[in-house]
């Protein structure tokens with residue numbers, strides 16, 4: 278299997294780190310959706326990172342769907358989700374918040390970096406900024422309320438929350454001041470020291 282995409286994409290990074298935790302072998306190809314658009318298009322005409330090229334050549338996309346497939350098809354019964362429905366509900370909420378935070382970060386960055394200044398629409402940016410802050414406020418509350426669950430590194434909730442936080446801080450730190458999110462700061466620092474996070478650092482030219 279080939280995982281296509283740059284590790285500065287939180288979606289690509291969460292898949293790479295999750296595969297490492299699950300012990301699923303894969304080749305990583307650092308292809309950018311911007312600087313190597315044509316190369317990416319040759320692999321997946323939809324140009325979405327991550328893309329997963331399966332052993333038979335079929336191409337999957339969307340990080341959550343890729344991870345769902347991997348656990349079902351390649352996980353050997355291993356999972357990064359709790360088997361307890363009550364705990365699973367909290368984990369899914371946390372991952373949903375983290376993915377919304379990634380999406381809102383990407384929207385602000387694309388608005389700022391891809392549109393000419395004259396075409397930027399401030400009410401839209403304000404709306405997205407509010408959504409971004411709401412997502413991180415919810416996530417901070419989740420981590421504070423469930424410290425023992427987030428103490429586990431081998432958890433999709435811990436992985437995606439930490440990946441999201443690092444991603445937003447690398448691009449929009451002034452918008453989401455770290456001092457207001459102590460539990461996320463602690464989780465991120467701890468997760469970034471784990472072997473799986475160190476193996477897949479968030480390197481790249483920018484999403």
Ligand SMILES: N[C@@H](CCC(=O)N[C@@H](CS)C(=O)NCC(=O)O)C(=O)O
Nearest residue numbers: 286288310325326327339340341484
């Ligand atoms: N929901 C998707 C989001 C993936 C996504 O938007 N990736 C960005 C890179 S961070 C991308 O492909 N951007 C190029 C584009 O959308 O044209 C997932 O979880 O994989």
